[in-house]
Amino acid sequence: MPEDRYRQFCPVAMAAEVLCTRWTMVLVRELVAGSTRFNDLRRGVPRMSPTLLSKRLRELEAAGIVRREPIQGESAYPGYELTEAGRDLAPVVEAVGMWGQKWVEAEPSLANLDPGLLMWDMRRNLDPTPMPAKRMVITFRYTDQPEERRHWWLIVEPGAEVDLCSIDPGFDVDLYVETDLRCMTAIWMGLTSVRKEAGRDRLVVTGDDKLAAAIQDWLGLSPFATQRKLSG
Amino acid sequence: MPEDRYRQFCPVAMAAEVLCTRWTMVLVRELVAGSTRFNDLRRGVPRMSPTLLSKRLRELEAAGIVRREPIQGESAYPGYELTEAGRDLAPVVEAVGMWGQKWVEAEPSLANLDPGLLMWDMRRNLDPTPMPAKRMVITFRYTDQPEERRHWWLIVEPGAEVDLCSIDPGFDVDLYVETDLRCMTAIWMGLTSVRKEAGRDRLVVTGDDKLAAAIQDWLGLSPFATQRKLSG
DNA sequence: CGGGATCCAGTTCGATACTG
DNA sequence: CAGTATCGAACTGGATCCCG
Numbered sequence: 001m002p003e004d005r006y007r008q009f010c011p012v013a014m015a016a017e018v019l020c021t022r023w024t025m026v027l028v029r030e031l032v033a034g035s036t037r038f039n040d041l042r043r044g045v046p047r048m049s050p051t052l053l054s055k056r057l058r059e060l061e062a063a064g065i066v067r068r069e070p071i072q073g074e075s076a077y078p079g080y081e082l083t084e085a086g087r088d089l090a091p092v093v094e095a096v097g098m099w100g101q102k103w104v105e106a107e108p109s110l111a112n113l114d115p116g117l118l119m120w121d122m123r124r125n126l127d128p129t130p131m132p133a134k135r136m137v138i139t140f141r142y143t144d145q146p147e148e149r150r151h152w153w154l155i156v157e158p159g160a161e162v163d164l165c166s167i168d169p170g171f172d173v174d175l176y177v178e179t180d181l182r183c184m185t186a187i188w189m190g191l192t193s194v195r196k197e198a199g200r201d202r203l204v205v206t207g208d209d210k211l212a213a214a215i216q217d218w219l220g221l222s223p224f225a226t227q228r229k230l231s232g
Numbered sequence: 233m234p235e236d237r238y239r240q241f242c243p244v245a246m247a248a249e250v251l252c253t254r255w256t257m258v259l260v261r262e263l264v265a266g267s268t269r270f271n272d273l274r275r276g277v278p279r280m281s282p283t284l285l286s287k288r289l290r291e292l293e294a295a296g297i298v299r300r301e302p303i304q305g306e307s308a309y310p311g312y313e314l315t316e317a318g319r320d321l322a323p324v325v326e327a328v329g330m331w332g333q334k335w336v337e338a339e340p341s342l343a344n345l346d347p348g349l350l351m352w353d354m355r356r357n358l359d360p361t362p363m364p365a366k367r368m369v370i371t372f373r374y375t376d377q378p379e380e381r382r383h384w385w386l387i388v389e390p391g392a393e394v395d396l397c398s399i400d401p402g403f404d405v406d407l408y409v410e411t412d413l414r415c416m417t418a419i420w421m422g423l424t425s426v427r428k429e430a431g432r433d434r435l436v437v438t439g440d441d442k443l444a445a446a447i448q449d450w451l452g453l454s455p456f457a458t459q460r461k462l463s464g
Numbered sequence: 465c466g467g468g469a470t471c472c473a474g475t476t477c478g479a480t481a482c483t484g
Numbered sequence: 485c486a487g488t489a490t491c492g493a494a495c496t497g498g499a500t501c502c503c504g
Binding site: 005006007008009010011012013014015016017018019020021022023024025026029045047063064085088089091092093094095096097098099100101102103104106109110112113114117118121185189222224227230231 | 248252296321326459
């Protein structure tokens with residue numbers, strides 16, 4: 001590819017050549033968030049074609065941002081790990097995200113909802129520490145979604161990663177959350193809260209009372225949810 | 233244009249839709265640095281076609297980052313001014329530039345030198361305060377450049393913006409700086425210093441002794457020159 | 465000077481299908 | 485799971501020209 005895109009000696013231009021190609025910043029966000037597998041990355045950027053994802057990963061590798069490394073106890077395929085230069089992109093992603101949260105109108109973005117992507121993000125940010133130290137299963141039901149995207153299960157096993165299923169894993173369910181996708185997404189983004197939406201009956205939580213009471217504690221929000229919106 | 237590029241509700245993706253299109257980050261750097269005129273912006277992004285520059289400016293306006301505003305005492309044409317959202321991009325540009333300075337190899341970039349761009353940047357960052365309070369004229373001579381890009385004049389008038397000329401303005405010259413373009417660019421980027429290069433006879437300063445002695449003080453460097461390079 | 469339009473050739477991207 | 489292949493559509497760059 002033309003590595004001489006801007007041909008400027010300015011550091012901003014030099015960095016932008018690597019970082020500001022289509023999808024790259026979003027992909028870097030996924031990497032900074034910790035995904036290392038091709039298919040995990042795909043779930044984080046579901047609208048990016050695998051061809052382009054593969055190409056971008058090779059570019060990031062050439063730029064010294066990721067490194068292919070076998071991951072013990074996993075597939076024989078090496079994963080994509082951030083190098084030190086890659087980990088050092090965290091402040092860049094943070095600055096971009098904070099600006100976006102503060103200044104980009106959320107409405108048009110809330111027209112592009114995706115339950116799979118939302119659940120994938122929630123899975124990653126869920127905090128099990130305020131939960132009882134046993135397996136907890138939480139079901140989400142998005143009343144406005146078509147059957148095949150309506151039901152989701154988060155399975156929290158003590159000491160393990162949170163699991164996400166879109167087909168019934170068959171476990172007893174400890175908590176049910178029923179709402180529409182837009183409402184849940186707005187909560188995730190910090191634009192509103194569980195309490196507020198429950199009060200308006202746009203969200204209903206049933207099941208284990210303690211789990212329900214602590215929902216705002218274990219339900220991790222978007223890393224940018226703390227930044228107040230100013231664009232309006 | 234397709235405003236639905238990524239179709240993700242994540243703030244990073246929302247911001248990247250606006251900021252991470254081709255040339256946009258570099259253009260934003262120019263705006264954050266203070267340029268407000270179409271042709272001034274062109275000097276900062278000389279390899280960007282005017283068509284694309286115009287298009288990007290309209291996109292930034294639609295995104296609420298710039299605003300067209302008449303500038304008093306100047307041309308009847310309105311300039312491009314940053315809005316509050318636009319000024320708030322300074323930390324983003326800073327983060328990107330710092331990362332670039334730290335991690336992107338400078339060598340390939342030093343193959344893409346441009347005396348006009350370098351002088352334009354130097355003009356902007358020159359600090360007249362350590363200079364005598366009268367008109368000072370400094371001539372740069374880039375020994376490796378073809379005749380028409382070899383000679384440059386910076387004219388510092390107290391209380392006014394620094395002027396840049398590529399044709400002899402006819403004033404008496406207070407200081408001559410003679411070197412090659414690569415050396416001067418490396419100094420500007422903080423990869424080396426005037427003292428070091430003068431010691432190697434790669435740079436020669438003649439004229440007003442006081443002005444010469446203070447050169448490292450008034451010769452502003454790249455805003456990213458303080459970040460040490462680690463990519464090597 | 466300041467700002468933009470047009471045309472064309474070359475690149476990049478998206479959608480979808482497919483392989484080991 | 486981890487990617488390739490393919491092809492039309494969209495975007496970009498360069499050159500050139502235009503208008504007030």
